[in-house]
Amino acid sequence: MTTPTYTERNFPIHTAETAPEASKTPMIWYAETFGMVPNLAGILAESPALLTSYWQTQNNLLSNAALTSQEINVVQTSVAHANACQYCVAGHTAFGKMDVFGNTDEQLNAVRHDKPFEDAKMDALRDFTLLVLRNQGRMASSQLQSFIDAGFSRQAALDVVACVAAKVMSNYANQIALTPVDEAFAPLTADLPYREERVARPKSVTAE
Template sequence: MTQPDATERDFPIHTAASAPEGSQEPLAWYLDTFGMVPNLAAVLAESPALLTSYWQTQNNLLADAALTRQEINIVQTSVAHANACQYCVAGHTALRKMEIFDNTDEQLVAVRQDKPFDDPKLDALRDFALLVLRNQGRMASSQLQAFLEAGYSRRAALDVVACIAAKVMTNYANQIALTPVDDAFAPFASDLPYREDRTVRTGTIAAE
């Protein structure tokens, strides 16, 4: 399939040659790491501030988080699923297949189908992440305590915030730009009941 040079809403899908200078380093990293520049990074490249913020946040999490790589991906895929971001759910599923995050197939199925995990600790992690997402961080002390009693630390609670922040950057950008799903990720998007489009949820401002 021919790679488009812009999204449906005319956001550029950059190459290394067309991207602003501030986006060059992250794009080179994606190419070196994955052998491709995902459309997400290519679209974010229009804003070096956004692309570098996302890229650095992800690398900081992988290097320094109290959460494992599996746990980071469970939080981020759960957030993307809750935000109905087809691109990110498909992408994070594919990255598990590329062994970036080391998740099992069963874990990603549980996220994508809203099913319990085999490990109740992961249920507690997902529940906490979605609580933070939906309530903008507001919670009862008993809810934080349940997260801690599941085996997580206060440091991990703050790492969850970083995971959510990264997915807010990409989920929202994908909805604004209508980022097309890469061919490499497409097999993991076909069964999702949502996509990046003009549909707006009840109670939000109507699309034009």
Template sequence: MTRLALHTVDTAPEKAKERVEAVQKANDFIPNLIGVLANSPQALEMYQEVSKLNSKNSLTAEEIEVIQITAAVHNGCDFCVAGHTKIAEVRLKMSPAVVEALRTRTNIDENAKYQALAQFTMQLIDKRGQVSDEELEAFKSAGYNDQNVLDVIMGVALSTLCNYANTVAKTDINPELAAFGPNR
């Protein structure tokens, strides 16, 4: 049972209604994260606007999902694990082995660059940004640059909003996402 109100188009605060309705039209359902974030129209707007910016950063769509799944698993957000697993597997057709490695925190043997990205993401979260010179250099040595560093930080910031909101709310996984949840 969700601990914060789970809004629909009918119950959302007036300033969030249009955004909730747009999500429902685009997806044919309202992901429960959106229903939770609608409690604060500003939090919902932040999520949607930062998501748009994040999707246009210097990283590939697959690399963005590496960050999001890594953060969701690391932060214990089952809802985000499900949502981002679905994006990775269904929309992006990412390798099942890569997705499974991210979900289980094991080495991504088939893609060293994704492994470096997942490791750097975990280091950023664990150390609250205070990565060592060696950790930063290892990330850059994998083929990343200064812009990528900041784009990973943006991805972590976005995941922090979602992961924390879902964890505080104890957001249930929508039936549409259940097949991608942590216990599949």
């Protein structure tokens, strides 16, 4: 029987063998789909409710969203980038290159480095995503209309919400647990400006 390793905050990084019984199905899916169980899944496995919610949300998006797989990954990488989650930005960059998402290097680099996309529709998608994230979904009708005018549907607008929800689960869990970046993804964190900003700095106190 293998034993899990632990993060510096003592969260177990489970394998498919050590995970709670209710977490085993998604853990096996990760191993079979990607040839590995990412540390993120290993951390989430400690909470079968969280791992299953995250896994099912991602699979539901790929099966049922109006957004394409490329667009789903652009949305989620944009959220992770805005949340300064180096783990998820690296992971979505690595997995984005796989057939399941099929992103181009141009698309991934545009997100990672805050650059315009070659495709104006992708710019509109990122803008709408960040509007949803930063304003908690609040927006002017004209802003929603701009998203629709760019070629998206109202279903796609709600799919963005599902993508944001998925990244709230993973980004926040990574910050709580301090999930170590998988060795395979580590090189993809090298040029991220928030590489060493995984823990928020305490606010300074001004002496009176």
